[in-house]
Amino acid sequence: MRGGAAAIGRPGLADVYEARRRIAGTAVRTPMVPSPFMTRRTGHDFLLKLETTQPIGAFKLRGAANAILRLPPDTRGVVCCSTGNHGRGVAYAAAARGLRAVVCMSALVSKAKVEGIKALGAEVQIVGRSQDDAQVESSRLCRDEGLVEIPPFDDFHVIVGQATIALEMLEDRPDLTCLLVPLSGGGLAAGIALAAKAIKPDIRLIGISMDRGAAMDASIRAGRPVEVEEVASLADSLGGGIGLENRLSFALCRDLLDEVVLVTENEIYRAMQVLYFEDRMVAEGAGVVGLAAVLFGKVTLPSGPVGTVITGRNTDMAQFTNVISGRDVTLDGVTVKGVPYAA
Ligand SMILES: *Cc1c(COP(=O)(O)O)cnc(C)c1O
Numbered sequence: 001m002r003g004g005a006a007a008i009g010r011p012g013l014a015d016v017y018e019a020r021r022r023i024a025g026t027a028v029r030t031p032m033v034p035s036p037f038m039t040r041r042t043g044h045d046f047l048l049k050l051e052t053t054q055p056i057g058a059f060k061l062r063g064a065a066n067a068i069l070r071l072p073p074d075t076r077g078v079v080c081c082s083t084g085n086h087g088r089g090v091a092y093a094a095a096a097r098g099l100r101a102v103v104c105m106s107a108l109v110s111k112a113k114v115e116g117i118k119a120l121g122a123e124v125q126i127v128g129r130s131q132d133d134a135q136v137e138s139s140r141l142c143r144d145e146g147l148v149e150i151p152p153f154d155d156f157h158v159i160v161g162q163a164t165i166a167l168e169m170l171e172d173r174p175d176l177t178c179l180l181v182p183l184s185g186g187g188l189a190a191g192i193a194l195a196a197k198a199i200k201p202d203i204r205l206i207g208i209s210m211d212r213g214a215a216m217d218a219s220i221r222a223g224r225p226v227e228v229e230e231v232a233s234l235a236d237s238l239g240g241g242i243g244l245e246n247r248l249s250f251a252l253c254r255d256l257l258d259e260v261v262l263v264t265e266n267e268i269y270r271a272m273q274v275l276y277f278e279d280r281m282v283a284e285g286a287g288v289v290g291l292a293a294v295l296f297g298k299v300t301l302p303s304g305p306v307g308t309v310i311t312g313r314n315t316d317m318a319q320f321t322n323v324i325s326g327r328d329v330t331l332d333g334v335t336v337k338g339v340p341y342a343a
Helices: 013-023 036-042 061-069 085-096 111-119 131-144 156-172 187-199 215-222 249-256 265-279 285-295 317-324
Strands: 032-034 046-050 078-081 101-105 123-126 178-182 204-210 259-263 306-310 329-331 334-336
Touching: 013 061, 013 156, 013 187, 032 156, 036 046, 036 265, 036 285, 046 156, 061 085, 061 156, 078 085, 078 131, 085 101, 085 111, 101 111, 101 131, 111 123, 123 131, 156 187, 178 187, 178 285, 187 204, 187 249, 204 215, 204 285, 215 249, 215 259, 259 265, 259 285, 265 285, 265 317, 265 334, 285 306, 317 329
Parallel strands: 046 306, 078 101, 101 123, 178 204, 178 306, 204 259
Antiparallel strands: 032 046, 329 334
16 A cells, blocks of 8 residues: 555645654754855855754655654555655654664665665665666565555655655744755655745745756656666765656656756766865755756846755765775766865
8 A cells, every 4th residue: 555545636835844843853844054055155145954863864764754653553554666865764764663664775875775675674675776666566565465565756745744844944034035955756845835934925945956867857848758778876865766656756756846957967976075174064966956956057047045955965975985095986887086175
């Protein structure tokens, strides 16, 4: 059974407030802090929403906790497929409720992420080379072992869980005029978009993906969900398809995002350095694509304060050390040329 099967139709703001009540005490209300460097650089008040400070180091705990905390008491356990952070979120939320959790993921996922999930008490199944292979195994476990599948993005309750980020951002800074949102399967962007546009219809919402294997961007252009080849990236948390049977996140992103822009590996590399050296913060590649888009002139900002979600910090530390040291990084045969940081 799918966690979101009972909920019909599109989520609304009331669902987001309900999610916020449900996840309080499991997920953290994260701080949003100014980036003095980016503010100087852009001339806009530039704010960073630090989902890196969630107990699992990424925002995905919000959606996973919302989906899991609403399950009935006789639930046998939960299963999911994940490039890492969703798996962590599911593992953490399931452990908080004393439920069995099985996490299926592809062989592209870094060892650090696998170990992180095991440390949270979940079982890990490595299957195939893509998110889609992992999805097949996840569906099998839910059919054969009666576990409840918690989808990583295309789920009503996951989407409204992620949407709680927008409530907090607009409570802290009602004057925000633009949000820059990392975009993969679109659970985050769909949630943020539905909440933010309901509260402030004229706010500008920009989704950002890496330029290789950007499934949501390709799907929006095609007018329907399409498959893309999954490739290794500094933004590994943005890898994977959106599902050809996508029911919610595709339509919400298509209808509510004002723009989708793509950034290169070199741009992500530089943005990780900027966040580290200028703001003294550690984030994974997926978490800095909003910064990358601004730093490299990929977006035109409306006047007024702008916020971006620093979505996670669960980087492979050896890779992160190479980036901040200005060394080359090799991703599945492709090399991102090292450049030492200079402001
Ligand atoms: C999952 C994830 C994203 C993208 O979220 P989607 O809902 O799949 O679009 C961005 N950043 C990090 C760190 C993530 O784990």
